[in-house]
Amino acid sequence: MARVEMGRGSPRGLEQFDGHSEVVAAARTQRRIALGYGLVFVLAILSVPMLSLSLPWWTGSRLVGGMSPSFVVVAGGLYVFFLALGVAAATLARSVEDRMLGTSEDDADHEPTR
Amino acid sequence: MSGTDTASLAVFALVATLVSVVAWRHTRATTVDFFLAGRRTGMITNAGAICGDYLSAASFLGVAGAVYASGLDGIWYATGFAAGFVPVLLFVAAPLRRLGTVSLPDFLAVRFDSAQVRVAAVVSVELVILSYLVPQAVGSGLTWELLVGQGIAGLSPYVTGIVVSTVAVGGIVVIGGMRGTTWNQALQFGFLLAVVVWLSALLWAGGFSYPAAVEQASAEPLQAVVSDRLVGVTNQLSGESARFGAPGARYGPIGQVALLVTLVLGTAGLPHVMNRYFTAVTGRAARATTVWVLGLAGSFYALAVLLGTAARVMVAGRAEEPWLAELTVDGVLRVPEHALLVLGRLLAGTPGLAVVSAAAFAAMVSTIGGLLLAAAASFGHDVVARIWRPSASPRVAVVAGRGAGIVVSVLAAVVAISVEPERLVATFPSVIATMVTWAFALAGSALTPAVLLGIWWRDATARGAVAGIWTGAIIAVGALVVGLVIGPDPSDGLSAVLLAPAMIAAPISAVTIVVVSRLDTGPSVRPRVWTRMHGTAADRQTERMAQITLRGRR
Numbered sequence: 001m002a003r004v005e006m007g008r009g010s011p012r013g014l015e016q017f018d019g020h021s022e023v024v025a026a027a028r029t030q031r032r033i034a035l036g037y038g039l040v041f042v043l044a045i046l047s048v049p050m051l052s053l054s055l056p057w058w059t060g061s062r063l064v065g066g067m068s069p070s071f072v073v074v075a076g077g078l079y080v081f082f083l084a085l086g087v088a089a090a091t092l093a094r095s096v097e098d099r100m101l102g103t104s105e106d107d108a109d110h111e112p113t114r
Numbered sequence: 115m116s117g118t119d120t121a122s123l124a125v126f127a128l129v130a131t132l133v134s135v136v137a138w139r140h141t142r143a144t145t146v147d148f149f150l151a152g153r154r155t156g157m158i159t160n161a162g163a164i165c166g167d168y169l170s171a172a173s174f175l176g177v178a179g180a181v182y183a184s185g186l187d188g189i190w191y192a193t194g195f196a197a198g199f200v201p202v203l204l205f206v207a208a209p210l211r212r213l214g215t216v217s218l219p220d221f222l223a224v225r226f227d228s229a230q231v232r233v234a235a236v237v238s239v240e241l242v243i244l245s246y247l248v249p250q251a252v253g254s255g256l257t258w259e260l261l262v263g264q265g266i267a268g269l270s271p272y273v274t275g276i277v278v279s280t281v282a283v284g285g286i287v288v289i290g291g292m293r294g295t296t297w298n299q300a301l302q303f304g305f306l307l308a309v310v311v312w313l314s315a316l317l318w319a320g321g322f323s324y325p326a327a328v329e330q331a332s333a334e335p336l337q338a339v340v341s342d343r344l345v346g347v348t349n350q351l352s353g354e355s356a357r358f359g360a361p362g363a364r365y366g367p368i369g370q371v372a373l374l375v376t377l378v379l380g381t382a383g384l385p386h387v388m389n390r391y392f393t394a395v396t397g398r399a400a401r402a403t404t405v406w407v408l409g410l411a412g413s414f415y416a417l418a419v420l421l422g423t424a425a426r427v428m429v430a431g432r433a434e435e436p437w438l439a440e441l442t443v444d445g446v447l448r449v450p451e452h453a454l455l456v457l458g459r460l461l462a463g464t465p466g467l468a469v470v471s472a473a474a475f476a477a478m479v480s481t482i483g484g485l486l487l488a489a490a491a492s493f494g495h496d497v498v499a500r501i502w503r504p505s506a507s508p509r510v511a512v513v514a515g516r517g518a519g520i521v522v523s524v525l526a527a528v529v530a531i532s533v534e535p536e537r538l539v540a541t542f543p544s545v546i547a548t549m550v551t552w553a554f555a556l557a558g559s560a561l562t563p564a565v566l567l568g569i570w571w572r573d574a575t576a577r578g579a580v581a582g583i584w585t586g587a588i589i590a591v592g593a594l595v596v597g598l599v600i601g602p603d604p605s606d607g608l609s610a611v612l613l614a615p616a617m618i619a620a621p622i623s624a625v626t627i628v629v630v631s632r633l634d635t636g637p638s639v640r641p642r643v644w645t646r647m648h649g650t651a652a653d654r655q656t657e658r659m660a661q662i663t664l665r666g667r668r
Contacts, residue, residue, distance in 0.1 A: 015655065016650075016651040016652070016654040016655040016658070017651055018645055018649030018650065018651040020641050020642075020644070020645050023644065023645045023648045023649045024572075024644070024648075026648060026649075027570075027644070027648035030648070031570050034204040034205050034570075037204050038200075038201065038204050038205070041197075041200050041201075041204070045193075045197055045374065045378075046371070046374075049361070049367060049370050049371065052351075052361045053351070053367060059360055059361055062329075064325040065323065065324070065325020065326045065327075065328055065329045066325060066326070066327075066328035066329025066330070066331070066332045066333075066359050067324075067325050067328050067329075067359065068359060068360075070186065070361065071186055071189075071328060071359050074186060074189045074190065074193055075189055075416065075419045075420075076416050076419075078193055078196075078197070079196055079408075079412030079413070079415060079416050080412070082196060082197060082199070082200050082408050082412060083405070083408045083409050083412055085200060086199075086200060086203050086404065086405045086408040087405055089203060089204055090203060090401050090402060090404075090405050093208070093401065094398060094401075097398075097650050101649060101650045101651075102650060102651070102654055
């Protein structure tokens with residue numbers, strides 16, 4: 001089993017290790033999470049032009065002044081959505097890493113990273 | 115050029131030079147120091163620098179210009195540019211940094227353990243950089259033309275702008291390296307954001323109402339200037355006259371999806387933006403940096419859209435003023451990219467124009483700086499130090515990189531000088547944003563599929579990656595050439611896809627990687643590469659050392 005030791009030459013007691021099998025499992029989980037968020041992102045962004053084609057109210061009605069729901073979402077709402085999605089995804093990814101990595105005491109072959 | 119114009123440009127040049135000189139004094143002639151700023155760039159500084167790198171002339175002048183020209187459809191440029199960072203955050207940022215490489219080709223070469231992958235990636239990267247540099251240079255020429263209006267040494271104002279920006283940025287990159295470029299980009303983004311906030315504040319102070327402006331702009335059918343006369347813009351969805359606040363002024367359904375896919379996929383393959391992630395302290399920091407980028411870039415684009423809307427209303431209302439009459443035909447700007455510059459003058463007089471022009475130069479300079487540095491890294495590190503002369507010292511790689519930066523900037527300037535923007539405007543209403551889209555298309559087609567599959571699919575092999583990169587690049591370049599030859603103002607259908615070809619080229623590239631990798635009997639990813647890319651040992655160690663250092667200081 002490959003294993004990565006960090007910082008050969010670093011102060012004693014600070015070396016960190018990742019076992020290959022735990023990294024494989026963590027990467028698989030991260031991929032699933034990223035694909036899930038990616039799907040939400042794609043659906044949200046494609047829903048705007050699809051609603052424009054299918055729902056006259058979406059572009060024809062006025063929410064405030066001359067702004068239709070479509071205009072409000074494209075000119076501002078989507079940026080807020082991107083940020084919220086980013087914060088949620090980054091938080092979850094970090095907690096998955098904290099839970100799944102850095103726990104192995106496996107002593108198989110290891111080599112320093114660059 | 116007024117005294118204010120001269121002063122604003124002089125202050126801008128002085129600050130950029132000072133920052134570069136200070137950075138030069140802190141930079142050693144090593145690969146990590148010159149190309150990666152020692153991998154010690156803080157999160158917020160890096161987020162600012164990424165925004166400075168990313169928000170080019172296409173964003174600063176182009177987005178407002180696209181909104182001015184096409185209303186709601188123009189806003190999709192801003193949406194696509196901002197959306198591109200979501201896939202970067204989800205799929206790319208952390209693993210990209212964790213592998214510990216120097217450039218995008220270096221990342222792909224280490225992941226696939228292949229010199230052929232490195233060569234294919236370097237060629238694609240240089241193509242992307244060149245096609246991204248040209249619209250920045252065009253933007254420099256247009257801004258100089260409007261701000262200064264005079265050439266130097268017998269050159270036209272347009273050519274003078276290109277030459278001045280090329281020489282200035284070449285100097286900044288060669289002197290300051292990644293550290294100087296980082297500091298300049300972060301400062302320049304701060305300046306850009308301050309300028310759009312300032313213009314928005316001036317609007318509101320003057321009683322501007324965003325909803326009322328959209329209503330006013332949508333009251334009359336959209337018109338554009340073509341060959342010095344006004345023509346009505348046709349709605350691509352209904353066939354009727356297009357309106358500012360309604361979809362269809364620029365794109366049909368296929369055209370809009372093609373643009374979005376190209377911008378979203380392209381970001382993850384842009385070498386100058388991805389190179390910034392290698393300067394982050396850890397993979398976690400790279401991911402968190404992207405969250406900051408989403409917030410900062412989103413704020414910038416939302417305000418740029420507002421300013422484009424304001425320009426549509428205000429320019430028409432004051433078109434009788436002599437200086438503006440020269441730039442308009444019956445109240446409509448001849449070049450939509452002038453929208454923000456004109457708005458600056460309308461809101462704050464000549465000083466307003468000077469400040470917006472300085473910001474436009476800052477946008478171009480910071481992006482050109484990032485592009486030249488990416489060109490330098492891929493040539494100096496990947497070509498010279500890894501392929502041509504593996505025994506060369508880091509100093510040789512740095513010198514070669516500096517030389518490559520100069521050559522690429524001159525090449526882009528020559529191409530930009532041969533472009534006639536006013537002729538192109540007749541074909542592409544928002545010429546800078548459109549040209550930048552072509553670079554996104556190349557990046558999204560050739561590089562992004564290999565990056566994504568390399569990070570997340572262990573069975574992707576070097577032969578698969580090489581086949582995918584070349585396939586994506588060839589299809590994208592071929593589609594763009596054919597599209598430019600056959601398609602005047604493509605809004606929908608085949609022509610629109612040809613000029614934003616990532617929608618077809620990226621899937622074909624990805625399928626090629628999968629099929630060739632499946633058929634390939636060669637090795638898949640090495641376990642230690644996978645462990646390094648997806649593990650957090652390096653992150654944890656860096657964080658612990660930082661904690662200990664902080665405790666020691668207390």
